[in-house]
Amino acid sequence: MMLKSSAEIEIVAQILKLLGDKTRLTMLKILDEGSCCVCEFVEIFQISQPAISQHLRKLKDMGLVDEERKGQWIFYSINREQEYFPIVQQILLQLPSQKDKLDALVSQGKRIVL
Numbered sequence: 001m002m003l004k005s006s007a008e009i010e011i012v013a014q015i016l017k018l019l020g021d022k023t024r025l026t027m028l029k030i031l032d033e034g035s036c037c038v039c040e041f042v043e044i045f046q047i048s049q050p051a052i053s054q055h056l057r058k059l060k061d062m063g064l065v066d067e068e069r070k071g072q073w074i075f076y077s078i079n080r081e082q083e084y085f086p087i088v089q090q091i092l093l094q095l096p097s098q099k100d101k102l103d104a105l106v107s108q109g110k111r112i113v114l
Helices: 006-019 022-033 038-045 049-061 085-093 099-107
Strands: 065-070 073-078
Touching: 006 022, 006 085, 022 038, 022 049, 022 073, 022 085, 022 099, 038 049, 038 073, 038 099, 049 065, 049 073
Parallel strands: none
Antiparallel strands: 065 073
16 A cells, blocks of 8 residues: 555554554454454453443544444444555554454353354
């Protein structure tokens, strides 16, 4: 992907600033393994639901994640259709897998599977 304008550079800078937060970066890597709901992120990160929701809102506002309601749950997933996803994808490819965090939820019976 070739950036063509300073406006595009500004958007990528905003994305990189957003991903400069360890929690949000880890969230995206987890979502690269599969969708999650807020309660699963609360278990993984051991931080409050409002804090998790705030991180997800920032990612959603930038178009990096989608949400889908399934019954009482809202599941978040990576928006692979986002215009700048190829840049995000290159970053995610450099990160270690976070599948162990999802596997731990499964083994504890705390993974939401519909």
